[in-house]
Amino acid sequence: MSLKQQASQGAEVNEKLAALMTNSNAVRAIASAVEGTLGPKGLDTMLVDKFGEVVITNDGVTILTMMEANHPAARLVINIAKAQQEEIGDGTTTATVMAGALVGAGVEQVVKGVPVARVIEGIRAGVRRALEVMKEQAVPLEDLQHPWLQQVALVAGREHRDIADLVVEAARLIGREKLLDVNFKLADTVTAKEGAANQVFMGVIINKETMNKQMPRRLSEVKVLVLDDALEPEEIEDEALGTEAGFARYLELQTEFKNNVQKIIDLGVGLVLVDRGVDDTAEDMLTDAGVMVVQRVLNKELRRAAEHTGARMIKRTGLKKEPAELEKFLGQAGQVLEDEKLEQVWVLNGRGKPMATVLVGAATQEVVGERERIARDAASSVQAAVKGGVVPGGGALELAVSREVEKVRESIRGMAAYGVGCVAETLRRPMAQIVANAGFNPLEKIGDVLAAQAEQNKNSLAVDCDTGEIADMYEAGVLDPALVKIHALKAAGEIAEAILRIDTIIKMKEHRQSGGEGLEAGV
Template sequence: MSFGGQTPTIVVLKEGTDTSQGRGQTISNINACIAVQDTLRPTLGPMGSDVLVVDPNGKATISNDGATILGLLDVVHPAARILVDISKSQDAEVGDGTSSVTILAGELMREAKQFVEENVPVETIIKGYRKALRLAISYIKEIAVTIDKSDPEKFRGLLQRCAATAMSSKIVNANSEFFTKMVVDAVMTLDQDDLNIKLIGIKKVLGGSIEDTLFVDGTAFKKTFSYAGFEQQPKKFEDPKIVCLDVELELKAEKDNAEVRVDTVSDYQAVVDAEWKIILDKLEAIEATGAQVVLSKLPIGDLATQFFADRDIFCAGRVSNEDMNRVLAAVGGQLQSTTSDIHEEHLGTCKHFEERQVGGERFNLFTGCPKASTCTLILRGGSEQFIAEVERSLHDAIMVVKRAVKNNVVVAGGGACEMAVSKYLRETSKTIRGKEQLIIAAFARALEVIPRQLCENAGFDSIDVLNLLRMKQYQGDVWAGVDFSTGSVGNNYERFVWEPSLVKTNALQAATEAACIVLSVDETIKNEESAPPPQGMPMPR
C-alpha cells in the first residue's frame, strides 16, 4: 500500500539508539583494540615495566600481569572487551602469556587494518588468518622438543627451567632461584593424575623479607577466632588424631520473639539443663573418639573451648572451606556432620602438629602428612601490593609447571618460537596464490611484535636485533631469540629459556580468534541508556 507515492518510514529501534556500520565501524573497533594493546606493550618481558592501577575506592595495585591489569581497567568499548576476555581465558587455561596474547591480537588487527582500508573483503582476511594459524600450530608441533620423563632428576630440571622462564618477567625475577625450587616442590606434592592446584594454599603475612617465605609440606592456616581458654590448650602434638567437623559447638541465644512458658522454677531449670546436655553430649562424644585436634567449619564457643582445654585437646572453629578441604586432603579422614557416629576410620593424622608464630600472625601447621597431596606457601614481604604481586607471579609459574608436567613438550622463549614460525609462514606464503599470500605474510609480520617489543622494553635497538634474528633463522638456527644478557641474539634453547609449547599454541589460537571476531563485526547497535526519573518522581513499577 502506498501513501501519496512515498514509502512510509518504519521505526524498528527505539529513538536515540546509536547505530554505526560499514568499513568505518570495523576500523573504529580495530583502533580500540590497538589502544588496549598499547597499554600492555611496556609490560612484556623480563625488562618490562609495571603498571600502577588505582580503583575508584583508592586501592592501588602494582602489576605487570596482563590479565590482572586488564581486569582492573574499566574497558567500556565492546570490541576492546574481547581482548580482556582472551587475556582472562589464557590465564585460566595456561596461567602465563596473558600479555603476549593481547599484544599478538592487537598486532594481527593492526596488520588487517590496511587490508580493510583497501576494501579487501573481511571474509578473505579471516580465511587467510585461519589458514596461517593452522600452518603455525602444525609447525610449532613439528619443532617442539619432547623431554624424557623417565629420569626424575632431568625432568625436575626441565620444570625448574620452565618456572624460571615464567618468573623472568615478574617481580620475583631477582629471587627466581629461591622460588623455582619452591614452585616445583609445590606442584610435585600434588596428585599427579589430576594436579588440582586448589590444594596449593597461598597465605600472605606482612613483614620480613621475600626470602622469609615458608614452604609447608602439608597444610597451614591462620589461627581462627578463639574464646577464653584457648591459650590453655596444648599447641604441639606428635602423631595426633584429627577430627574434622561441620558441627556448631556453642550455646545459641534464643531467636527473636521466641517464647517459652513455664509454670515453675524447676521447669525453667529443665529447659536450661536440656540445652547444656545437648552440647555436653556432643563434646563427650568427640572426646571419646580419642582425637587430640578438633577442627570445625562452624563456631566452637567458649564452653567447648574450655572443655577441650581441660582435657588437653586443641580446637579451632570457623575454619574456611578451602582450608578444611586442604586439611582433609593432607591428613585423611572424612568431614563429619554429626558427633554421634564417629569411628576410627573417620579420623585423620599427621606426624607433627604445631601452632607457630609467623611474623605478626599465628599459624596452625600440619606436617608429615600420610597423603602428602597438598602444600602451603606462606608469603612474606614489606607491603601488601608487593606480596599480592608475588602471589600472582607464583600462580603463573605454578600453572606453567603444571602444564609442563601434563604436556612435557617445550619450545624456546625470548621471541625464538615466534621468529621461527614467522620465517616458516613467510616461506609458505610464497607458494600460495592470490590475496591469501599477502594475508599470511601479514600474519608472519605480526608475530615479530613479540621479539620487537622485548627489545624495546629492554632498551635494545629492535631493528638491529630483528635483522640478526632473521639472519640466524634463515641460517637454520630455529631457536635463535633475544639474549638479554648481551643485548644481542643467542640460542635460547641451549640457554634453557624454555616454555611449554601449550603457552604458544593457546596464545596464537586465542589471539587469532579474537582478531577474526572483531574483523567480522561491521555494525554496532548501542541502546540508549534509560535516563533516571526527575527528582521527586517515583520510579515506575
C-alpha cells in the same frame, strides 16, 4: 546506480568500518597498556584508584583486571586474558599483545578492501598451522630434577632466584603425578606474608588463628576432624520455642550436641577445622580437653587440609554417627602448630596426599602482593612445563613459527592469503616488543634473527637482551612452557575473529514486559 544510491552505500560501508575501527582501537589500547612489561627488561605499571591507593606491578593479568575498561571490545580481551590465566596461569601479556597485533593487522587488510570473511579464513588457517608447529617443537620435561625446570621458574619468576628455588622444590616434593592432575594447581600452594622467612614444607597453611589463647599452640601426631559446617546445635524456630514440645526439643538437641562434642574429645581428636562458627559450649569443652579449634576456615583451605591429612569432610549431622564409624572420617597430621606472629596454623606431614606449601617472605606489606604474584606465575609455568614440555623463549619460537606460516600463505589461493599474512606478522610481535623494551631496534634485530634461524637451521635463536647479540635460548636458559605459547596464540586468534566479525554496534536498553520479553535494541 544513482549518485544517491552510491552515497548511501558508501555511508553504510564507512559506518561498518567505523565500528571495526572503534573495536580495533580499544583492543590495541588494552595491548599497549601491558606491552611495556614484556621481557626481561620490561618495566612496571602503576595502577592508582580514586582513593589514591597504588599498586605497582609487572604482572599482565593484574594490570588487565585492575585497570578501568568500559569499552565492550576491551572487556572481551580482558575476559579472554582471565581465561588464559585460569587455564594456564601465565602468558596473559603475550596473549594480549598478540591479540592487539592480530586485530590491528586484520583491520588493516579490511580497510584495504579484503573481505572480512577472507581475512578470518586466512587467520584460521595460519593459527591452525602455527599451533601444529608449536606442538611439534615442544620438548618433554619428564624428569623433575632436570635443570631446565629451574630455568622455567626463573624466567616466569622475573629472575627472582629465591622464588624460583622455592617453587621448584615444591614441585619436586609433590611429584609428577600430582602436577599432572587436572584438578590441582601448584600456584594454589603459594602464600606470601610480611616478615615470613622463605620456605617450603610438606603441609598446608590455615590463614586463621586458633579460637582462643587457652588452646594449645603445638601438637604432635594429631587426629584431625574437618567439619564442612558450623559446630553448633541444630536450630529451632523462635515460634516453636514458645511451646512446651518445642522447648523440650530444644533441650534434647542441646544434650545431643554436647554428647557429639564429647564424642570428638573421646576419639582423641587434636585439631578441629570448621567451615563456619563454633558454639560457646563446644569451645569451652574442646578448650578444656586441649583441642585446637580453628573456625571460619576458607573452603579452599579446608579442602586442602582434608586432602593432606586424609580426612573426609563431614557435616554436623554426621557427628551423630557411632564413634567407630566417625573415626573413619578423621585425618592424621604429624604436627600442628600455630604461628602467632603470622596469625596462621600450620598442618604438617599429613597421612593423605602429599601437599607442599610455598611460603614467600616480604619485607613490607607493599611488596607482599607482588611477591605472591611472581611466585604464582613461576608455579604455574613449572606445572605447565611438566604437562606440555618447554620451548625456547625470548620470542624465538614465535619467530620460527612465523616462517612456517609464511609457507602456508604461499600455498593458499585467493584473498585468504592476506589473513595468513596477518598471523605471520603477529607471530613476530612478541620478539619485536621484547627487543624494543630492551632498547634495541626491533626491525633490525628481527631481520638478523630470521636470517640466522634460516642459515643455521636453529629455531631457538633470539636476541640477548643484555648485549643485543643473537643467542641460543636453550643454551642461555631462556625457556617457556609450550602450553603458555599455545594458549596465548589460541586466545589471540579467538579475540581477532570475534572482533573482526562485528560490523555493527547497537546500544541495548532494558525494557521489561510481561510474557517473557526482555531486551529491546535501540540505536
